[in-house]
Amino acid sequence: MDLITGLAVVIGIMGGIATWAAIIIGNPYLLIWAVFVGWGSFYHCGGKEAGFKNSAVANLWGAVCAAGALIALTSIGVTAIMAGICVGISIVVLILAAKLPLLSAIPSAVYGYATTAALFLLGAAAYGEGVGAITKVAAAVVISLIIGNILGYVSEKVTGAVVKA
Template identity: 35%
Template sequence: MTLLIALAISIGLLAVVATFLFLGPLAALNVQIWQAFIAWASFFHNGGKTDGALKTVICMSFGAVVGMASVMLAGHLGGLGALAAPVAVGIGAAVIVLAAHVPQLSTIPSCVYGFASVAGLILLKGTAPMDAIVPTIVSIALGTAFGWLSEQIAGKLTKSA
């Protein structure tokens, strides 16, 4: 079986499992399936395997912390009026890019995925910033784990053909 077919099977089946878990048994933890899917995609974007998993968890989690801090900063920049949020986001973006000098934080897109994930949870669901960070990081870790598992299953399906 080709790798693409094997990935289609493993990702398709695991997407069913992940969605069931996130919308059912794990829902009380405020974990978000959309954040997990972003992490899952980031895992493959980062080349998969252990290195891709580490880059995803580290960079997305860092980005989520920067995103949370940016939302909190925007609240403290109220005197800037309509510019408070844009200035806070600009500072956060600059921090992410500058942090890329650290090899573990050098995958800027994955950092941005994390930033967007926590900001989305805060802004779309009205979750307080400090209440959003842990579920976001847990969702990132779970999504990365599903990415790793889908890669493993696809590898076994490819080898068995």
């Protein structure tokens, strides 16, 4: 079996099982869409142990930057201009941190940032109000992204075994 076919079969089966498990578990800290973003981020960073580390750390960093922007924005007062300022400053910080090798996977940091901001904008009410809610949103995203990175790592190993067989 070739690599693409192996990846399609393994990730298809694992993705189906992950989706089923997320629905059965029904936990607000397990977001299947964010799991898939983390999974893709793992492969985007080249896979293997280095890809896992780079992706997971950058995903976390992006979520932290987004949470910081959201906390600042909700503390100052939400207006269009303040939203632009808070996002702009946090993105400068997010990208400048890429000068550190551990935080150099800028696209993966953006995945963490975007998924955190999206969950806050679309579903924050489910997590409560204020700083505590923003922290819960970021935690839900980070947990899901890390699970996705783990599934990426496992799917890479399983695919390697299937393709060799």
